[in-house]
Structure formats: C-alpha cells, structure tokens
Amino acid sequence: MVKECKVKLKSSDDKIFEVDYAVAIQSQILNNTLGHTGCTDSALPLHNVSSQILAKVIDYCEYHVNASSTISEKDVKMWDQEFVKHLDQATLLDLLMAAQYLGIHNLQELTCQTVADRIKDKRPEDIREIFNIQNDLTPEEEEEIRCENEWAFEEEVSP
Amino acid sequence: MAPSRMGLNDFPDSLLCLILTRVPLDQAIRCSVLSKRWKLLWRFLPILDFSDDMLYSSARLPSARLPEIQNIIDGILKLHSVSLEAFDFHGVFTSSISSAKIDEWIHHAALKDVTKLRLQFRRVVAVPTSVFTCCKLRSLTLMNFSLENMHGSFSGFPCLVSLFLVNIKLNDKTLELMLPLCPVLRGLFVLDCHGLQRVKICSTSLLLLKLDFPPSCNEIKAITAKCPRLCSLTIQIMHHVEKMEFELPICSDLSTTVSRLEPFTALKSLMKVAFLNGIYEGNVSNLHQFPYLTQICIDNARYLARNISGAAPLLKNLEQAHLNVASLNDAIPLLAYLLQHAPAMKTLIVSRQQGFDGALEFVNMLFNLPRASKEAKILLSLKNFKGSE
Numbered sequence: 018m019v020k021e022c023k024v025k026l027k028s029s030d031d032k033i034f035e036v037d038y039a040v041a042i043q044s045q046i047l048n049n050t051l052g053h054t055g056c057t058d059s060a061l062p063l064h065n066v067s068s069q070i071l072a073k074v075i076d077y078c079e080y081h082v083n084a085s086s087t088i089s090e091k092d093v094k095m096w097d098q099e100f101v102k103h104l105d106q107a108t109l110l111d112l113l114m115a116a117q118y119l120g121i122h123n124l125q126e127l128t129c130q131t132v133a134d135r136i137k138d139k140r141p142e143d144i145r146e147i148f149n150i151q152n153d154l155t156p157e158e159e160e161e162i163r164c165e166n167e168w169a170f171e172e173e174v175s176p
Numbered sequence: 177m178a179p180s181r182m183g184l185n186d187f188p189d190s191l192l193c194l195i196l197t198r199v200p201l202d203q204a205i206r207c208s209v210l211s212k213r214w215k216l217l218w219r220f221l222p223i224l225d226f227s228d229d230m231l232y233s234s235a236r237l238p239s240a241r242l243p244e245i246q247n248i249i250d251g252i253l254k255l256h257s258v259s260l261e262a263f264d265f266h267g268v269f270t271s272s273i274s275s276a277k278i279d280e281w282i283h284h285a286a287l288k289d290v291t292k293l294r295l296q297f298r299r300v301v302a303v304p305t306s307v308f309t310c311c312k313l314r315s316l317t318l319m320n321f322s323l324e325n326m327h328g329s330f331s332g333f334p335c336l337v338s339l340f341l342v343n344i345k346l347n348d349k350t351l352e353l354m355l356p357l358c359p360v361l362r363g364l365f366v367l368d369c370h371g372l373q374r375v376k377i378c379s380t381s382l383l384l385l386k387l388d389f390p391p392s393c394n395e396i397k398a399i400t401a402k403c404p405r406l407c408s409l410t411i412q413i414m415h416h417v418e419k420m421e422f423e424l425p426i427c428s429d430l431s432t433t434v435s436r437l438e439p440f441t442a443l444k445s446l447m448k449v450a451f452l453n454g455i456y457e458g459n460v461s462n463l464h465q466f467p468y469l470t471q472i473c474i475d476n477a478r479y480l481a482r483n484i485s486g487a488a489p490l491l492k493n494l495e496q497a498h499l500n501v502a503s504l505n506d507a508i509p510l511l512a513y514l515l516q517h518a519p520a521m522k523t524l525i526v527s528r529q530q531g532f533d534g535a536l537e538f539v540n541m542l543f544n545l546p547r548a549s550k551e552a553k554i555l556l557s558l559k560n561f562k563g564s565e
Binding site: 107110113114117129130132133134136137138141144145148149150151152153154158159162163165166168169170 | 251
C-alpha cells in the first residue's frame with residue numbers, strides 16, 4: 018500500500034522541498050528514516066546537499082517513480098541521457114556525491130558512468146584540466162609510473 | 177551554509193575506484209599519473225575486467241600485442257592489492273594464453289576472495305581447476321567450456337547464489353553432483369548446453385530455474401525438477417521430451433516453448449504462464465486446473481487451438497491475456513473462449529507483427545464476442561493498426 022503523505026526535506030542552505038512519499042523513499046537513507054519515524058510534519062535535514070543539487074535530485078526521483086511501470090526502458094534511458102548531458106562538471110560531481118550520500122542507486126550509477134565517460138579516451142593532462150586536479154608528482158615520479166605500466170601509455174604517442 | 181563545490185579530489189577513494197571500474201583497464205592505469213593520490217588507486221579496483229573492450233581502449237586489439245598480454249596481466253595481478261569483487265576474463269586474446277597461466281590467475285583471484293567470476297575463452301577447454309578453489313564465489317558465469325568431471329576434492333561453493341552455464345558440454349552426473357554442493361543457490365541458468373540426457377535438478381534453495389536448450393539438441397530423454405522453493409521456471413526445448421516431472425509446489429511463474437499442459441499440471445500455484453510456442457487444443461479447456469492463474473501469454477501461436485470444448489469450468493482469476501498470433505482469424509475461437517470463460521478479465525491484448533487484410537472485419541468480430549466480464553478491455557496491436565475499446 019502506497020502512503021499518500023508528503024515528505025519535507027531541508028537542504029543545507031535551509032530551503033524546504035516537499036515531495037511525495039514514493040519519491041522520497043527512492044533514497045535508501047530516507048526510506049530507512051521514514052520507516053522509523055513515519056511521516057512527520059517536520060522537515061528532514063540534509064546537511065550535505067545544497068538546494069540547487071537537491072532540486073535536481075528531486076527532478077530525477079520524480080521522473081523515476083513512475084518510469085518503471087509506465088514508460089519504456091528505451092525512453093527512460095533517453096531521458097537519463099538528457100538529464101546528464103549538459104551538466105557542468107561541478108554539478109555532475111555534486112550530484113554523484115548526493116546520490117551516494119542519499120543512497121539512490123540508479124542515480125549513482127548514472128552519474129558515475131557519466132563521469133567515467135568524460136574521463137574515457139582523454140589524456141591525463143586533459144583529465145586534470147577538466148576535473149581541476151593538481152599534479153603534485155615530480156617529473157621523475159611521473160616517468161617512473163609510466164615505465165611501470167608502459168603498455169598502458171603507448172597509445173599516447175600519437176598526436 | 178552551503179558546502180563548497182566539490183572537485184573530483186574531494187571524493188573518497190571508494191567512489192573514485194567506482195568510477196575507474198567503468199573505464200577500460202589501460203585508461204584506469206593511465207590515471208595513475210594524474211597526481212600522487214591517484215598513483216595507487218587502480219590497485220584497489222574491486223573489479224578486474226579482462227575482456228576485449230575493457231583491456232584495451234582501442235577498437236581492435238593489435239595482434240602484435242597478443243604475446244605481451246600474458247605479461248601485462250601478470251604484472252597487473254602482481255601489483256593489484258586488495259580483495260577482488262569481480263574477475264571477468266573473456267575475449268579474443270584468451271586464445272594466446274596458456275591454460276596453466278590462466279589457472280594461475282584464477283587462483284590469484286581466489287586468494288583475493290573473489291565473489292564474482294566470469295570466464296569465456298575462445299576455444300573450448302575444460303573448466304580450469306582453480307575455479308573450484310574460489311570458495312567465496314557468489315556468482316559464477318562459465319561460457320564455452322566442458323564440465324564433464326568435477327574435481328575430486330571440490331567441496332562446493334558455500335556462498336554461490338547465481339550460476340550461469342552457457343554453451344557448456346555437460347553430463348547428467350556432473351550437474352546432479354554440483355547442485356547439493358551449492359547450498360544457497362538461488363538462480364540456475366543452463367543455456368545452450370549439450371551432453372545432457374536425463375536432467376535432474378534437485379535443490380532446496382533454488383528460486384529461479386531457466387533451462388534453454390539449443391534447437392539442435394535432441395538427446396534429452398527426461399527432465400525432472402524437485403525444488404520446494406522455486407518461484408519461476410523457464411523451459412525452452414524444441415523437441416519432444418518423453419518424461420517431464422516437476423515437483424515445484426510454490427512455482428508461480430512459468431515460461432515455456434512446450435505446447436502441452438500435462439507436464440505442468442502439478443504446478444498448482446501458477447499465476448503467470450507464457451506459452452512461447454502456442455498451446456495445443458485439448459489443453460486450453462484444461463487451463464482451469466490452475467486455480468490461481470491471473471495472467472496468460474500465448475506467443476507465436478503455431479498450434480493455435482481451434483475446436484475448444486466450451487464446457488470447461490471458468491478461469492476464475494484470469495485478469496490478463498496476451499495473444500501474439502500469426503493468423504488473426506484462426507485466433508477467434510481462442511479469443512472467444514477466453515472472453516467467455518474469464519469473469520475477472522480486465523485486459524485482453526491481441527498483437528500481430530505483420531499487417532494483413534481484413535483488419536476491420538476481424539476487429540468487428542472481436543469486439544462483438546460475448547464477454548463474461550463487464551470490465552474487460554480489449555487492446556489491439558497490429559502493424560499499421562492500433563485500437564482499443
């Protein structure tokens with residue numbers, strides 16, 4: 018039996034979002050919490066999720082609560098791709114962290130795969146730039162790593 | 177107070193590893209030059225996927241590289257540290273590696289408590305003996321092997337939950353011996369295997385059983401399954417099997433290419449049935465033998481019942497029927513029967529892949545058939561024609 022109540026969520030910047038019970042329980046964490054406390058009027062604080070990200074998470078969950086029964090798998094996949102396509106790096110990473118924190122398995126899979134797709138086929142220099150990673154290796158250290166697994170670096174020779 | 181925007185470096189190691197498992201192995205290793213922190217990350221990958229597309233990013237493995245692969249994988253396994261969740265080994269390159277070496281690698285994985293193993297070699301060989309030492313396995317997929325003997329000292333897979341045997345040369349004895357050695361097995365999938373004659377599946381833990389025999393397979397003389405917890409059974413076999421006995425008291429889902437009901441009459445708990453190869457005539461009027469039947473699907477109905485006796489008791493719980501038919505007019509007797517005998521019918525779906533002439537007459541005929549259920553809704557899905565009422 019599906020509960021009809023609404024659930025209030027509070028983002029880290031104190032914004033309140035109201036969602037259906039079925040939408041909220043897609044998060045394992047919220048599922049467990051609501052299982053213990055039941056539907057209350059007070060908002061559940063989500064200290065690690067900003068309002069901007071929480072809004073996107075809710076978008077995702079609201080689509081997916083209905084998707085499994087009524088929409089074809091192909092259409093769901095297309096929607097998912099659209100959802101992540103134009104996300105900037107920072108938002109994408111924040112979403113991945115939020116999905117992991119909240120325990121939303123399919124969102125975590127989706128964002129994880131998207132980050133992997135953005136790493137794929139890129140040279141290390143490009144990956145560093147895209148994801149803002151500081152290279153703290155000395156040239157000697159870097160050379161040592163390249164020698165250890167020479168075969169993995171060979172393709173880079175081509176311009 | 178909003179948390180500051182996160183960079184990839186703020187992620188915990190486990191999350192970074194999760195991302196790295198989704199890129200080809202050579203690229204994951206290449207990430208070790210990104211920074212100090214990334215240097216050793218690849219060694220903690222929970223999944224080692226040695227397959228054609230994951231080992232080398234380039235579309236095709238240059239054949240010149242094949243001899244080196246052995247050393248490369250050796251190197252990777254030596255450097256890789258932690259316990260392994262999954263070890264996947266399949267592809268073109270497997271043909272250039274000696275069986276002894278592969279055995280060694282799998283043994284390596286066993287020492288790392290690997291829980292998921294997937295093996296598929298290019299040429300058919302006996303299952304490497306080290307597979308039987310992976311005692312923490314929860315999922316095992318073997319493709320293209322021969323499994324005719326079990327290793328003498330094999331004590332079983334105490335944690336195995338899913339077993340996939342695809343294109344395996346088996347024999348009755350091995351399969352029969354293997355099952356009791358997997359005490360928590362929940363899903364067994366035997367697909368395209370040959371060498372079996374009297375298939376005997378006895379398991380107190382099994383929930384899902386799928387037996388899919390290749391069309392060329394005609395040696396099977398008997399199939400028996402005795403699984404007190406089984407919920408879902410799929411049997412696909414093209415030729416006639418003399419003896420089929422099923423002791424599956426709580427099985428609720430059946431999907432089969434067998435067109436007769438007799439082998440399944442003991443399955444009194446059936447709720448959902450799919451006859452993938454149609455259903456013989458006499459059998460339709462015996463469907464009431466399944467008192468809990470709520471959903472029936474008849475596909476590719478070559479053997480479409482035509483002269484169905486109308487005197488059978490009602491199908492009290494039948495709510496949904498889906499018929500995918502080759503000839504619409506031949507389907508009318510069956511449709512009429514179902515509509516008349518199912519007082520709880522909610523949805524009747526009729527579909528046909530090809531278009532045909534006379535659609536409108538058929539539709540008229542169909543919608544005018546007497547129905548036992550006032551709520552029954554008929555949905556048609558015919559090529560170039562979609563309608564419902």
